[in-house]
Amino acid sequence: MSGTERDRERVDPAAAEHDSAGRVLNVLITGASSGIGEAVAERFRASGAKLFLTGRRAEPPSTLRPVERYLAGDLNDETFVAQVMDEAVAELGPIDSVIACHGLQADGALTEMEVGKALELLEANVLSVFSVLKHAVPRIREGGGQIVLVSSRLGLVGIPGQAMYTAAKGGLVMLGKGAAVELAPRNIRVNIAAPGLTETPIIEAGIQRHSDPEAYRAQRAATIPMQRLAQPSEVAEAIFFLGSPASSYITGAVLPVDGGYTAA
Structure with missing residues (x-):
């Protein structure tokens, strides 16, 4: 038996995540090489979804299965983003769920941070996600799908030394809300974790x-x-909910997964 056949055999069909038409979900996950992105991939993998993963690291995550594809590169490069989408569709077919987990964090006092670093934060956390949305939406299955943008608790509140990071993550929240309203008539839901x-x-x-x-x-x-602190698997459960048909009447929502931090 081949490695591909063994991996297919491990999936419990009864547990597989399906869309409303009964299809196994085709899922594209960015930032999947470590941390929350890797945990999100594991959660969708456990559901039986078919995955296409991308991240900055050259080495694929250790949990990658032979039936899956990982493409390394820089999502700040729009040419690479378009390549990811084309190869994902070639590998999976039309996409059902897009989970944008990538981003960049940097500390720095407002009066001390260089403009170049501020631009880098905006590019990595907002503009690259805009590029992902721009190129992913035309590849989403006709009839609709779901997109999850992974922001931060600091996209909802401000703290000293993080002004530009909070601006970037707050911008990502509003990008998601705007996209949710724009794409709702196409039954493409956009939510923010x-x-x-x-x-x-x-x-x-x-x-x-x-x-x-x-x-x-x-x-x-x-x-x-x-x-x-949260465990990556706990955050992944919330993202999985937003990125699956279980949240079928939710769009434009922001779901804090922060142990009550933003409620305090």
């Missing part, structure tokens, strides 16, 4: 740079009503 502090490799690396990592972790957790 706003994760809080999540135990991804990037966040963990930041914690470990402090002289007392565990004390710093506890300090950050104390700012969250639930008193802990």
Whole structure:
């Protein structure tokens, strides 16, 4: 039995996520090489969905299956974005769900951040997602589909030292809302997930740079009503809901997945 056949055999047909016509979902996920994006891919994979993944890292995620495709590159490059969409359709057929998990985080006081860094934040978190939407929408299955943009709790509130990051993530929220209204007549739903502090490799690396990592972790957790950081799998569950037919009458919504941070 080939590797492809073995992987197909592992999927439980009864658990497979289907659209309203009974088809297994074709799902495109950006930022899928690590962290939340990798967890989202795992959640859709467990549902039986067919995946096309992209990310910046040259190496594919270790969870990639032989039946799946991973394409590495820079989504700030519109030519690469168009290539991703063409190859995704060639691999999967018409797309049902697009999950945009990519982005860039950077700290910096307003008066100290260089304009180039500010532009980089806007390009990575807003303009590249605009490009994904521009090229993905024409490839979404006739009859409709769903798009999820992954923003941040800091797209909803401001904190010192993050003014440009909050501006970028807040811009992503409004991009999603505008797209939701524009695309609703085509039955393409667009929703936004706003994760809080999540135990991804990037966040963990930041914690470990402090002289007392565990004390710093506890300090950050104390700012969250639930008193802990999220697990990537918890965020992935919320994104999976928005990116599947289970949320069929929800569009233009922002779903905080932040342990109560933005409610406090």
